[in-house]
Amino acid sequence: MAIATINPATGKTLKTFESLSADEIERKISRAAELFPKFSRLSFAGRAKMMLKAAEILESEKKELAELMTTEMGKTLRSAVDEAVKCAWACRYYAENAERFLADKVIQTTATRSFVRYQPVGIVLVIMPWNYPFWQVFRFIAPGLMAGNVGVLKHASNVPQCALKIEEILLRAGFPEGAFQTLLIGSDKVDKILDDPRIAAATLTGSEEAGIKVGAGAAKRIKKVVLELGGSDPFIVMPSANISEAVQTAVKARTLNNGQSCIAAKRFIVADEIADVFERDFVKRMQELRLGDPLDEKTDVGPLATADAVTSLQADVDKSVSAGARVLAGGKPVQGTGFFYQPTVLTNIPKDSPAYAEELFGPVASVFRVKNVDEAIHLANDTRFGLGASAWTNDPKEQERFVNELEAGMVFINQMVASDPRVPFGGVKRSGYGRELSTYGIREFTNVKTVWVK
Numbered sequence: 032m033a034i035a036t037i038n039p040a041t042g043k044t045l046k047t048f049e050s051l052s053a054d055e056i057e058r059k060i061s062r063a064a065e066l067f068p069k070f071s072r073l074s075f076a077g078r079a080k081m082m083l084k085a086a087e088i089l090e091s092e093k094k095e096l097a098e099l100m101t102t103e104m105g106k107t108l109r110s111a112v113d114e115a116v117k118c119a120w121a122c123r124y125y126a127e128n129a130e131r132f133l134a135d136k137v138i139q140t141t142a143t144r145s146f147v148r149y150q151p152v153g154i155v156l157v158i159m160p161w162n163y164p165f166w167q168v169f170r171f172i173a174p175g176l177m178a179g180n181v182g183v184l185k186h187a188s189n190v191p192q193c194a195l196k197i198e199e200i201l202l203r204a205g206f207p208e209g210a211f212q213t214l215l216i217g218s219d220k221v222d223k224i225l226d227d228p229r230i231a232a233a234t235l236t237g238s239e240e241a242g243i244k245v246g247a248g249a250a251k252r253i254k255k256v257v258l259e260l261g262g263s264d265p266f267i268v269m270p271s272a273n274i275s276e277a278v279q280t281a282v283k284a285r286t287l288n289n290g291q292s293c294i295a296a297k298r299f300i301v302a303d304e305i306a307d308v309f310e311r312d313f314v315k316r317m318q319e320l321r322l323g324d325p326l327d328e329k330t331d332v333g334p335l336a337t338a339d340a341v342t343s344l345q346a347d348v349d350k351s352v353s354a355g356a357r358v359l360a361g362g363k364p365v366q367g368t369g370f371f372y373q374p375t376v377l378t379n380i381p382k383d384s385p386a387y388a389e390e391l392f393g394p395v396a397s398v399f400r401v402k403n404v405d406e407a408i409h410l411a412n413d414t415r416f417g418l419g420a421s422a423w424t425n426d427p428k429e430q431e432r433f434v435n436e437l438e439a440g441m442v443f444i445n446q447m448v449a450s451d452p453r454v455p456f457g458g459v460k461r462s463g464y465g466r467e468l469s470t471y472g473i474r475e476f477t478n479v480k481t482v483w484v485k
Contacts (some may be wrong), residue, residue, distance in 0.1 A: 257465030262418030
């Protein structure tokens with residue numbers, strides 16, 4: 032893929048970039064390696080001062096940053112503003128809590144003193160996708176840099192201006208040159224960078240295929256890696272739930288980020304007793320969504336990020352319909368300018384179709400009916416993914432079963448799945464391993480060092 036800004040709402044190429052040469056990549060990695068020993072020895076207070084300044088910039092310039100995100104990948108302006116603000120929240124959260132999270136942990140032994148110390152590992156290769164072009168990156172920056180690591184970013188090739196802007200923000204916030212650098216490169220150069228002995232670890236958010244390649248590459252070099260991959264998240268609704276609230280949230284959970292979110296609800300699993308009401312209201316609300324220019328604040332759903340995304344999504348829908356699925360709403364791309372796809376609802380979905388358990392990356396919802404909680408759990412788990420799950424019920428026994436039995440890294444009861452700096456984020460099964468955010472996320476790229484003093 033060319034490194035370029037292509038406006039998804041118009042299909043027009045606005046700006047193109049040359050990939051860095053081998054010499055330019057070497058200079059940037061050398062700069063990071065030279066800085067790391069000094070940066071890691073800075074006090075938490077010193078790093079926090081810079082991180083808080085980054086938060087100020089993100090908030091004060093949220094409108095301009097939002098317009099850049101929207102122009103490059105098509106998210107609605109409202110959601111892009113929210114993304115910039117959320118990045119600022121993460122910066123503040125770790126600026127205020129990193130020292131406490133990484134404080135020595137005393138262990139009672141026979142030693143005079145014994146404790147655990149958390150120390151940064153070095154340069155982390157940060158490989159990030161386009162769907163949350165700022166938030167995905169700041170999910171590493173805030174904890175990673177506060178822990179004393181430095182980073183080099185390989186961002187998605189369709190959001191190069193976002194990638195460069197992030198580096199600029201950190202420099203303006205006072206971070207030294209080399210603390211976090213953008214590498215404008217294609218995916219073909221990732222493995223060679225990972226092979227560099229100065230790269231200590233990697234973190235990737237992206238596709239299952241990309242995760243396999245980077246995970247295997249890291250394992251071959253015995254390097255730590257965190258993988259946050261795809262999801263086919265279930266959204267379960269049982270008879271005791273507040274149906275009106277569940278329907279309203281279901282629409283938001285499926286069309287979040289124009290349907291292009293790893294934690295967006297994909298499969299709506301509804302108890303027979305309430306399925307007719309849920310399905311009717313859900314379809315109605317999906318059809319009422321306003322599709323259009325993402326810069327228009329009245330728009331509910333903007334375009335998909337690329338032309339290929341539309342083609343891929345349509346292929347999945349067509350295969351599902353050919354296998355027997357029924358279209359209740361949408362089901363087609365929008366003809367005309369840009370990469371738009373109709374909000375879509377499918378039902379009667381057979382097991383051998385993409386809509387059954389795959390990750391359809393766009394505003395396409397799969398609706399299933401089940402007889403009871405046992406069937407709901409079985410269907411929810413009948414996928415190779417295990418990122419998030421949302422279950423709607425006011426029955427305490429059902430709530431406990433969902434918490435215990437759903438195979439997911441995150442289970443939300445009576446609420447849609449969301450990321451939050453205060454709680455760990457990540458999945459199980461083919462959705463990846465390791466955790467971002469919270470105390471767990473900041474410790475992922477540290478040496479958990481045992482210290483024993485006699």
